[in-house]
Amino acid sequence: MSFNIEQNGKKRVVIVGGGFGGLQLANKLRGSGLQVVLIDKNNYHQFPPLIYQIASAGIEPSAIAFPFRKMFKHRRDFYYRMAEARAVFPEQKILQTSIGKVKYDYLVFAAGTTTNFYGNKHIEEEAIPMKTLSEAMGLRNALLGNLERSVTCATEQERRELLNIVIVGGGATGIEIAGAIAEMRRYVLPKDYPELHGENLNIHLIEASDRLLSGMSQQSSSKVKEFLEGMGVNVMLGCRVTDYADHRVMLADGTSIPTRSFIWVSGVRANTVGNLPEASIGRGGRIKVDAFNRVEGMEDVFCIGDQCIMTADPAYPGGHPQLAQVAIQQGNLLAANLRRLVRGEEMQPFTYRNLGSMATVGRNRAVAEFASFKTQGWFAWLLWLVVHLRSILGVRNKIAVLFSWLWDYISYGHSIRLIVYARKAKEVIDREEREARVHWGEDLRQQEGSGNRE
Amino acid sequence: MSFNIEQNGKKRVVIVGGGFGGLQLANKLRGSGLQVVLIDKNNYHQFPPLIYQIASAGIEPSAIAFPFRKMFKHRRDFYYRMAEARAVFPEQKILQTSIGKVKYDYLVFAAGTTTNFYGNKHIEEEAIPMKTLSEAMGLRNALLGNLERSVTCATEQERRELLNIVIVGGGATGIEIAGAIAEMRRYVLPKDYPELHGENLNIHLIEASDRLLSGMSQQSSSKVKEFLEGMGVNVMLGCRVTDYADHRVMLADGTSIPTRSFIWVSGVRANTVGNLPEASIGRGGRIKVDAFNRVEGMEDVFCIGDQCIMTADPAYPGGHPQLAQVAIQQGNLLAANLRRLVRGEEMQPFTYRNLGSMATVGRNRAVAEFASFKTQGWFAWLLWLVVHLRSILGVRNKIAVLFSWLWDYISYGHSIRLIVYARKAKEVIDREEREARVHWGEDLRQQEGSGNRE
Numbered sequence: 001m002s003f004n005i006e007q008n009g010k011k012r013v014v015i016v017g018g019g020f021g022g023l024q025l026a027n028k029l030r031g032s033g034l035q036v037v038l039i040d041k042n043n044y045h046q047f048p049p050l051i052y053q054i055a056s057a058g059i060e061p062s063a064i065a066f067p068f069r070k071m072f073k074h075r076r077d078f079y080y081r082m083a084e085a086r087a088v089f090p091e092q093k094i095l096q097t098s099i100g101k102v103k104y105d106y107l108v109f110a111a112g113t114t115t116n117f118y119g120n121k122h123i124e125e126e127a128i129p130m131k132t133l134s135e136a137m138g139l140r141n142a143l144l145g146n147l148e149r150s151v152t153c154a155t156e157q158e159r160r161e162l163l164n165i166v167i168v169g170g171g172a173t174g175i176e177i178a179g180a181i182a183e184m185r186r187y188v189l190p191k192d193y194p195e196l197h198g199e200n201l202n203i204h205l206i207e208a209s210d211r212l213l214s215g216m217s218q219q220s221s222s223k224v225k226e227f228l229e230g231m232g233v234n235v236m237l238g239c240r241v242t243d244y245a246d247h248r249v250m251l252a253d254g255t256s257i258p259t260r261s262f263i264w265v266s267g268v269r270a271n272t273v274g275n276l277p278e279a280s281i282g283r284g285g286r287i288k289v290d291a292f293n294r295v296e297g298m299e300d301v302f303c304i305g306d307q308c309i310m311t312a313d314p315a316y317p318g319g320h321p322q323l324a325q326v327a328i329q330q331g332n333l334l335a336a337n338l339r340r341l342v343r344g345e346e347m348q349p350f351t352y353r354n355l356g357s358m359a360t361v362g363r364n365r366a367v368a369e370f371a372s373f374k375t376q377g378w379f380a381w382l383l384w385l386v387v388h389l390r391s392i393l394g395v396r397n398k399i400a401v402l403f404s405w406l407w408d409y410i411s412y413g414h415s416i417r418l419i420v421y422a423r424k425a426k427e428v429i430d431r432e433e434r435e436a437r438v439h440w441g442e443d444l445r446q447q448e449g450s451g452n453r454e
Numbered sequence: 455m456s457f458n459i460e461q462n463g464k465k466r467v468v469i470v471g472g473g474f475g476g477l478q479l480a481n482k483l484r485g486s487g488l489q490v491v492l493i494d495k496n497n498y499h500q501f502p503p504l505i506y507q508i509a510s511a512g513i514e515p516s517a518i519a520f521p522f523r524k525m526f527k528h529r530r531d532f533y534y535r536m537a538e539a540r541a542v543f544p545e546q547k548i549l550q551t552s553i554g555k556v557k558y559d560y561l562v563f564a565a566g567t568t569t570n571f572y573g574n575k576h577i578e579e580e581a582i583p584m585k586t587l588s589e590a591m592g593l594r595n596a597l598l599g600n601l602e603r604s605v606t607c608a609t610e611q612e613r614r615e616l617l618n619i620v621i622v623g624g625g626a627t628g629i630e631i632a633g634a635i636a637e638m639r640r641y642v643l644p645k646d647y648p649e650l651h652g653e654n655l656n657i658h659l660i661e662a663s664d665r666l667l668s669g670m671s672q673q674s675s676s677k678v679k680e681f682l683e684g685m686g687v688n689v690m691l692g693c694r695v696t697d698y699a700d701h702r703v704m705l706a707d708g709t710s711i712p713t714r715s716f717i718w719v720s721g722v723r724a725n726t727v728g729n730l731p732e733a734s735i736g737r738g739g740r741i742k743v744d745a746f747n748r749v750e751g752m753e754d755v756f757c758i759g760d761q762c763i764m765t766a767d768p769a770y771p772g773g774h775p776q777l778a779q780v781a782i783q784q785g786n787l788l789a790a791n792l793r794r795l796v797r798g799e800e801m802q803p804f805t806y807r808n809l810g811s812m813a814t815v816g817r818n819r820a821v822a823e824f825a826s827f828k829t830q831g832w833f834a835w836l837l838w839l840v841v842h843l844r845s846i847l848g849v850r851n852k853i854a855v856l857f858s859w860l861w862d863y864i865s866y867g868h869s870i871r872l873i874v875y876a877r878k879a880k881e882v883i884d885r886e887e888r889e890a891r892v893h894w895g896e897d898l899r900q901q902e903g904s905g906n907r908e
Contacts, residue, residue: 001606004649043602043873060516067871069646079649082602082873099606128879137876145882148497148536152455152553192523195458195533260881396861396869403857407850415850417521419497419536421876422591425582427714428599 001099003037005079010035013338014095014104016085016273018045018068020324021305022110024331026078032339034106035077039097041084043067046133049324049388050401052173054136055143056180057414061133063400066393084435085111087274090298096274098435106338109287109295109303110331113268113322116284122244127264130173139263141419143181146261148419151195157258161247163201164259168241168249169266170207171215172359175224177263178205179361180414182231187412204234204257206241206249208266213367215321216357220367223376227365241266268322270307282309286319291349293334304330313351320352324391329353360384363409455553457491459533464489467792468549468558470539470727472499472522474778475759476564478785480532486793488560489531493551495538497521500587503778503842504855506627508590509597510634511868515587517854520847538889539565541728544752550728552889560792563741563749563757564785567722567776570738576698581718584627593717595873597635600715602873605649611712615701617655618713622695622703623720624661625669626813629678631717632659633815634868636685641866658688658711660695660703662720667821669775670811674821677830681819695720722776724761736763740773745803747788758784767805774806778845783807814838817863 011034015022018040029036047064054061068080083097094101115129128139143165150162167178185201205212205228211221212228212235225235240252248256270285280296282288287303288296291312295301305327309319320326330350337347356370358380366381368374375383385405392398408415465488469476472494483490501518508515522534537551548555569583582593597619604616621632639655659666659682665675666682666689679689694706702710724739734750736742740763742750747762749755759781763773774780784804791801810824812834820835822828829837839859846852862869 001608004606043598043871060514061874062514062870062872065872065874067646070867070869070871073645081606082599083606126880132877134875134877137874138879138882141876142879142882144497145536145885149885152458152535152537154455191527192521399857403853413524415524416516417497417524418516418519420515420519420591421588421878422595422874423586423588424875425592425596426580428592428596431599431603 003079003081003100003102005035005037005102007035007103008077010077011105011342012037012103013106013108014039014102015108015110016040016095017109017111017271017305017307018042018080019048019110019112019305019327021112021327021331022108023071024328025108025110025304025335026072028332028335029338030075032335032342034338034342035079036075037079037081037102037104038068038072039081039083039085039095039102040068041082041098042133043069043080043082044133045071045393047392048131049391051130051133051136052177052180054133054416055130055139055177056184057140057144057416057418058180058408059401059404060416061137063397063404064392065133066397071393085109085273088298088301089275090301093300105300106341107301108334109273109301109307110305110327111271111273111307112327113270113284113306115264116267116269117264118267120243123241123264126244127168127262129264130177131265131268140416141421143261144417144419147189147193151193159199161258161260163196163199164204164257165201165261165263166204166206166249166257166259167263167265168206169264170205170209170212170235170237171265172213173265174205174207175212175228175359175361177265178203178228178233179231179365182228182233183362184414186231188414188417192417202234203232204236204259206236206239206251208238208240210238212237213359215323216359216367216369217374219374220359220369220376223367224359224361227361231362231365268306283319284309292337292347293330293350302334304334310350312349316352323357325355326352358384358387457533457535457554457556459489459491459556461489461557462531464531465559465796466491466557467560467562468493468556469562469564470494470549471563471565471725471759471761472496472534473502473564473566473759473781475566475781475785476562477525478782479562479564479758479789480526482786482789483792484529486789486796488792488796489533490529491533491535491556491558492522492526493535493537493539493549493556494522495536495552496587497523497534497536498587499525499847501846502585503845505584505587505590506631506634508587508870509584509593509631510638511594511598511870511872512634512862513855513858514870515591517851517858518846519587520851525847539563539727542755543729544755547754559754560795561755562788563727563755563761564759564781565725565727565761566781567724567738567760569718570721570723571718572721574697577695577718580698581622581716583718584631585719585722594870595875597715598871598873601643601647605647613653615712615714617650617653618658618711619655619715619717620658620660620703620711620713621717621719622660623718624659624663624666624689624691625719626667627719628659628661629666629682629813629815631719632657632682632687633685633819636682636687637816638868640685642868642871646871656688657686658690658713660690660693660705662692662694664692666691667813669777670813670821670823671828673828674813674823674830677821678813678815681815685816685819722760737773738763746791746801747784747804756788758788764804766803770806777811779809780806812838812841 014037044065050064053059083099086096117124146162243250286309289308293302306322358368360366364378366384368380468491498519504518507513537553540550571578600616697704741757743762745766747756760776812822814820818832820838822834
């Protein structure tokens with residue numbers, strides 16, 4: 001395996017990850033004279049703010065996924081490669097990946113974060129995360145499958161486990177999926193499962209701190225709690241999960257909740273890269289960068305978005321919140337700064353401009369905060385819809401999402417109630433097993449020993 | 455696990471399979487006074503005629519899948535259960551399934567067919583079938599994944615394997631997927647994969663008999679061959695596949711074609727049911743039925759659609775073709791006949807009314823045959839679109855499919871070019887492993903020993 005890219009005398013920027021930050025950077029480098037190589041393990045960009053709606057059967061996965069090759073089809077000297085980054089070798093200016101090594105002039109990590117299980121192996125093995133499109137599709141399958149089973153299961157004990165849904169994490173993702181499931185319970189369940197005879201799902205939302213949405217104001221937190229409780233969600237604040245065993249979520253106070261739908265959206269840690277100096281790794285595994293998003297202690301290596309932590313911005317001495325807006329603004333600035341570097345000019349430092357934040361728990365219920373005003377309820381919900389619809393890439397996907405929303409708003413439905421898995425071809429299974437074996441340590445040895453074409 | 459259905463003194467019809475036949479039957483039994491229990495291993499009805507468009511990234515899976523519970527949500531005394539039928543015990547009038555046993559008054563098998571590998575284990579393990587939504591999603595992932603790999607693979611040999619697509623079977627499915635891939639090659643590949651520098655996919659369509667579409671007229675066969683060859687598909691007639699090994703499709707004439715995209719749509723065999731009398735199984739594993747779709751040698755057990763073979767229809771002494779129309783008409787008649795049975799009237803025998811047949815290989819290219827006329831090309835293609843759009847269940851899905859078709863017709867795109875798998879939750883993996891172990895033989899013993907509630 002090799003990258004098969006000729007450099008043609010141009011300087012090459014290798015971008016790891018095509019999320020909000022990486023994509024913005026790649027887009028803004030158009031016409032810069034730099035060769036761009038984008039690496040992502042998926043062949044599509046996904047739109048995280050709506051991933052919970054995949055899980056709650058509201059929209060189809062294709063509506064919030066956009067293939068990279070389609071996005072960049074008219075772009076010259078741009079290369080997409082489906083691969084995972086393994087390790088960086090700064091002396092040789094080489095990035096080792098799952099498909100071989102690639103030389104870089106500038107390397108940008110924009111690989112984001114992954115679910116943080118805080119070292120608990122039981123939880124990592126059994127809980128259902130909801131960070132990616134694949135995970136959300138898996139969650140949809142699990143939720144609907146558990147409903148089917150609740151109708152036919154053998155014991156009362158099992159039925160209780162199947163009809164309890166436990167969501168751990170009271171951030172935006174947690175409150176959004178809790179709200180979406182509560183709506184499904186209200187509008188879909190009585191029609192789809194008359195066999196349950198009023199027996200109902202119990203939705204528990206567990207948060208360790210003393211309020212939901214800790215990134216927003218106290219006022220929004222309270223309002224969201226009020227919304228969710230009004231929708232019948234059991235909001236448990238100041239409650240810590242210690243373990244999961246025998247289909248029971250164990251809590252710090254010694255009690256437990258039986259469940260087979262154990263959704264874990266409690267926190268993230270930055271994706272790791274092999275061979276980075278230990279001193280450059282900060283809180284939550286985030287890579288420490290200076291005001292220009294340069295990785296501390298390295299040359300020509302940058303990191304943007306959720307994967308990095310920057311303490312140089314005076315307004316955010318503890319680092320920026322891990323939000324799309326930060327990633328987009330950093331991607332934007334870095335594109336400009338790389339152009340400056342090439343021209344021999346000085347780079348400009350990053351300062352975050354907070355455009356506000358919002359979260360929704362269902363139809364007509366949302367909270368939104370901006371520099372100048374806060375709003376809650378119907379108007380906030382409308383704002384939420386407009387802002388997110390505008391942010392989705394591509395006219396086709398915008399139409400698909402808008403159509404799904406309108407349809408479901410009118411029909412009170414969650415239309416995509418399918419339990420479906422893609423059947424893996426034998427060849428794919430073989431390949432995945434093989435690739436799973438390639439760790440960066442092995443690659444390092446291979447790299448030294450072999451004469452792989454690049 | 456148990457069915458948990460009270461019978462309430464009504465007679466119960468158990469329908470195995472919610473395809474065209476089973477669904478038609480279930481719908482037409484509305485208001486019959488019969489209790490209906492529908493069993494399907496998927497929680498949705500799928501629309502097979504468009505499954506190839508999932509594989510070729512033209513439409514999203516949700517557009518041709520319709521959840522059973524949504525379909526029957528206002529229906530009284532109707533029960534859907536997600537389960538697989540294992541075996542029938544006619545003396546006790548019991549059907550054993552993956553979720554336990556269910557008593558029936560009338561039992562109807564409408565479980566259709568599965569891919570026939572004609573006993574070749576290598577082919578069964580390695581080839582990619584395309585009979586179900588899941589398989590088509592898997593095929594889409596495999597085709598797109600192989601394209602990605604062709605850009606980065608290590609050897610010329612591997613690249614050749616990745617860029618050869620071999621489709622075995624020249625029936626409707628085979629010519630439709632061949633045409634769809636040929637269109638993708640023409641309109642999408644040059645834009646998405648400029649790295650291939652004109653290196654191209656080779657599409658081979660292999661058929662053992664001397665013509666394509668053997669179910670249609672010689673004229674249509676010739677026209678489809680002309681269409682496909684005009685689109686650059688290598689049509690190989692009178693060519694038999696003997697094996698697949700080391701990424702090579704072996705042919706009867708001693709030659710072979712290297713490929714990692716080995717698509718097998720060469721034939722079907724009926725899905726099996728345990729404990730049926732051997733004498734009632736006919737050609738292709740199809741269950742022999744009389745003119746009233748009663749399974750030979752059994753009482754109150756019926757079989758309709760592709761899964762059965764009826765030789766009593768004078769116009770079709772060798773059995774009907776395995777087409778949607780036959781299944782729908784049989785489902786229709788059986789609903790009427792069951793109502794007659796209940797009223798103590800005589801049943802009516804089945805005669806098939808051939809409404810014509812059609813197949814398409816791409817934009818503006820199709821063949822259609824009716825009792826009174828044949829047509830080919832643009833008009834046949836338009837007919838094909840209208841007929842299929844009308845047949846898709848549900849307004850929402852009709853709109854979704856029409857939108858996808860219009861978009862792709864205008865943009866020459868295959869928009870859903872995603873490589874995406876649903877991540878399986880641990881609980882689901884456990885359950886599937888457990889269920890895979892339950893064979894009908896074991897169930898028989900369980901059934902005799904245990905006192906399962908029904």
